[in-house]
Amino acid sequence: MQIRISSMAVPSCTIKTRPYSTKQHLYSFFFIIIFSFLFLPSSFSSSSPSIHDLLVSRGLPAGLLPKEVKSYTLSDNGTLEVLLDEPCLTKYENRVFFDSVVRANLSYGSLIGVDGLSQEELFLWLPVKDIIVNDPTSGLILFDIGLAHKQLSLSLFEDPPLCKPQGILKNNVRKEKGFEGIR
Numbered sequence: 001m002q003i004r005i006s007s008m009a010v011p012s013c014t015i016k017t018r019p020y021s022t023k024q025h026l027y028s029f030f031f032i033i034i035f036s037f038l039f040l041p042s043s044f045s046s047s048s049p050s051i052h053d054l055l056v057s058r059g060l061p062a063g064l065l066p067k068e069v070k071s072y073t074l075s076d077n078g079t080l081e082v083l084l085d086e087p088c089l090t091k092y093e094n095r096v097f098f099d100s101v102v103r104a105n106l107s108y109g110s111l112i113g114v115d116g117l118s119q120e121e122l123f124l125w126l127p128v129k130d131i132i133v134n135d136p137t138s139g140l141i142l143f144d145i146g147l148a149h150k151q152l153s154l155s156l157f158e159d160p161p162l163c164k165p166q167g168i169l170k171n172n173v174r175k176e177k178g179f180e181g182i183r
Contacts, residue, residue: 050069054074054106058109061157063161065082066084066160067161067163068088069084069160070083074106080111081102083101084163085100086166087165087166091161092156093156094121096118097119097120098116099115100116102114102115102117103115104131109136110132111130112132113129114128119150126145126147129146131144
């Protein structure tokens with residue numbers, strides 16, 4: 001048995017095309033760019049929130065950390081590591097010292113096990129161990145400074161403070177000038 005396939009004649013057709021102009025190429029390019037921005041997933045187009053936005057989203061005031069934060073990392077288990085360009089001093093109610101690296105466990109309304117943050121109390125620098133906002137409606141924030149718990153107004157921490165490098169403030173403090181400053 002033999003199978004025979006015969007070819008059919010297909011009529012030829014000629015399509016005339018014009019080359020695209022530069023203007024048409026630009027329109028196509030811009031259309032593709034705009035289309036890709038509109039329909040890309042938001043995770044590709046947005047960056048991570050600032051540390052101050054992160055604090056607010058976790059029930060803490062934005063001003064707990066200074067404006068001079070360079071970067072931060074937040075691990076899956078809640079460990080927060082904040083990097084500053086250099087150690088610095090600022091003032092809320094009392095002077096506060098930020099080391100170049102501040103670490104803590106972040107959970108809703110609290111920073112527990114803080115490392116790299118000290119507060120001046122009666123001429124002594126005491127490490128801040130925990131920062132807790134139990135009830136935001138109370139308007140209070142609790143600082144555990146080891147020997148005591150200190151409650152402050154949340155309004156002190158609304159805006160991130162400017163933090164000056166440690167050396168700049170030291171030169172302006174009378175006790176650092178020794179007996180020369182007393183005269």
